[in-house]
Amino acid sequence: MKDLQIWNGPSTSASHVEPELTRRSFLRTGAAAIGGMAALAAALAPLRELASDEMPNLDQFLQKHYKEMSPAEMEQALERIRNKVEERYAVRPHLRDVKPMEGVEFAYALNLSRCIGCRKCVHACVAENNQSRSPEIQYIRVLEMPRGTLDVEKGNHHYDRPTVPNADHFYLPVQCHQCASPPCVKVCPVEATWQESDGVTVIDYDWCIGCRYCEAACPYWARRFNFAKPNLPKDQLNPNMSYLSNRPREKGVMEKCHFCLHRTREGRMPACVEICPTGARKFGNVLDPKSEVAEILRTKRVFVLKEEVGTLPRFFYYFDERYPNTLDPEALAIAARLREEEGDSYGCLPGAAGPRRDFIAAAKPAWWIGENA
Amino acid sequence: MRTYLTFLLRCFRLSFVGDYRYYAWMFFLTVLVLFGINAYCKQLVYGLATTGMTDQVSWGFYIANFTFLVGMAAAAVMLVIPVYIYRNRELHDLVIFGELFAVAAIIMAMLFVTVDLGRPDRFHHLLLRFNFPVSMLTWDVLVLNGYLLLNLHICGYLVYCAYRKREPSKYVYIPFVFVAIVWAISIHTVTAFLYSGLGGRPFWNSAVVAPRFLASAFAAGPAFLILTLSALKHFTTYEVPAKAFMTLRNTVAIALSISMFLLGSEAFTEFYTNSSHVASATYLFLGLHGRTALVPWIWSAIALNSLAMVLLYLRKLPVLQAACVMLIVGIWIEKGMGMIVPAFIPTPLGEIVEYLPTRNEILVTVGIWAAGLLIYTILVRITVPVLSGRLTYDQPFVAARDPALFAPHPSSEGVVR
Secondary structure: OOOOOOOOOOOOOHHHOOHHHHHHHHHHHHHHHHHHHHHHHHHHHHHHHOOHHHOOOHHHHHOOOHHHOOHHHHHHHHHHHHHHHHHHHOOOOEEEOOOOOOOOOEEEEEEOOOOOOOOHHHHHHHHHOOOOEOOEOOOOEEEEEEOOOOOHHHOEOOOOOOOOOOOOEEEEEEOOOOOOOOHHHHHOOOOOEEEOOOOOEEEOOOOOOOOOHHHHHOOOOOEEEOOOOOOOOHHHOOOEEEOOOOOOOOOOOEEEOOOOHHHHOOOOOOHHHHHOOOOOEEEEEOOOOOOHHHHHHHHOOOEOOOHHHOOOOOEEEEOOOOOOOOOOHHHHHHHHHHHHHHHHHOOOOOOOOOOOOHHHHHOOOHHHOOOOO | OHHHHHHHHHHHHHOOOOOHHHHHHHHHHHHHHHHHHHHHHHHHHHOHHHOOOOOOOOOOHHHHHHHHHHHHHHOOHHHHHHHHOOOOHHHHHHHHHHHHHHHHHHHHHHHHHHHHOOOHHHOOHHHHOOOOOOOHHHHHHHHHHHHHHHHHHHHHHHHHHHHOOOOOOHHHHHHHHHHHHHHHHHHHHHHHHHHHOOOOOOOOOOOOHHHHHHHHHHHHHHHHHHHHHHHHHHHOOOOOOHHHHHHHHHHHHHHHHHHHHHHHHHHHHHHHHOOHHHHHHHHHHOOEOOEOOOHHHHHHHHHHHHHHHHHOOOOOHHHHHHHHHHHHHHHHHHHOOOOOHHHHOOOOOOOOOOOOOOHHHHHHHHHHHHHHHHHHHHHHHHHHHHHOOOOOOOOOOOOOOOOOOOOOOHHHOOOOO
């Protein structure tokens, strides 16, 4: 009979097999097993730091996909979320599930001759939609573009504030374009994101598995991921919220602009439109011929970004043909006034350019020291 | 059934038996796995912010390694094809080592996708609302799991037949072998389509991605098999025919040439056209606006692959092994840091944010690789004595005689029926 020492170990004879040796080696095996378990327990130790309210409870674990929930189940889910928000933020939110309106398709138009690059829309959006403040998540990115090009690679994302608007530049705000043929929806493996009948692409934050394929697929860099537990101070919570829009998100899920559907589906304007000091932003129901956006689409030479990728955006840009070489003088006057009134805070971009991972260092885990990504 | 359970039990016990080198190797890998588990736990607590990834570069090291490993798994067919299509009988038994590696590589690839998820606790959502056939990721889930099952079946059946000293029935495994050949191509093609189907990422949106993936995989995979067979030859009494090395070497040389040709074609199209789509390629090869994090990576990859290309033609085993190590590293860089990361730089809005993996991310990555090698080592460690007829159903199971190496449970007396 051949032995099994295929690893060419030192050959030994059968006479070595003696009872006490077997016992000793049995103990040794046991000790190795115990040592192994101890090492495994040590390796798993960081899990003790998981906050108890971050662990999904059974209700949440069994919660169905948005489209599969009955009204009663939806109410149950809403109640669970209300309780959780109240527990975390000490505010009882006005949370509901707002459905799309019949005969409505939203569209957005942006007059680039009137955008002064003040970034008020960026901050109004953050305040409205309960995004994490640290690291700050922003849905709108404003690019400072040299005149004569629409190549975003020539744009400046981190333009300096006090001089805005710079002559020979225009400002190009980009957010989710709510495409009619959205690549992000196509790629999602679990149907956690879809397009609603009013044209808004939404995300079920309780269904998203966080694979970030949609983020890779989006040609407009409109999607954001919660790389960390969102950090939203209690006093900054906006309690007016809906299931598919601005309710507080969890760590590890995607989010993005949803045309403020908790406002717009109830007849109000999105926060970015409301705040815009120059009226560069226009929003409305494109199916209603009397709406401002329908009028703009009929009468202005509108265009979309990256038409060649075939996404059919519902977000249109146009220049005011009266001012081929400059911004609208009226907008420039508003900018001058704002610069004077607001001083240093005018046009600033806190958060987006800053360090994104400081909060881990702030939690002081020793293992993070030396990482400065 | 009883015999099969005994077989599994024997396999389990055998995986704990070996000489000091075996123990040292397994201990080393286990320690790395534990470090990886530890790092992953930290990631679970703090989120994917513990990685170097950002909204700008939203896929990084994990997806890079995933892509590379899918290729390695697919490359098992490069041993299967010569045996089953060209009837090269001498390599017959070696096919199993390729397929076993496919099993380990697929498991690693799946682990890499899992650690990349923001919400691994919602993994079951895949079963409840599966966006098939629209999302390429669902295709990938299907083909990877299918490939894993195919290979488990083929290897498991052949090894078990050897254990039972039975001639394997052709009808039970040959059809699966041929399915597996096509399937292997499909897993890497689907993985390439995952990227090349995205119109918003011009760097990926190229028809040559799938052929490039296959060519580089068919170079790196057989190169890894050469190293495995070298290890078998060195550490065991298992007979590895010299012809096996030559066959694999030819495969590697041809695949590597094609891979480098395709890389050149891609580079030509990008740079000669010089459209605005060239930005990512410029960033990768030359740096963009003074940002050059990936430039040393890609040029190291090209240097390693070119050198390996030359060394492959020197007919000496140690040189061949060195060439294999080089080209595995070269292709790993090219497909990872050179293929996944640059597509995100600049972003679709033209912002340049660079990416480097963090220490925690690297620890998770190393842990997964160690887990895969651990699995592969155990699979090979079981297969070798079975295939060489030293572990069969009718022989009493006697572990290595040195009790320090293996302590049978007192009730079994060292003999398991």
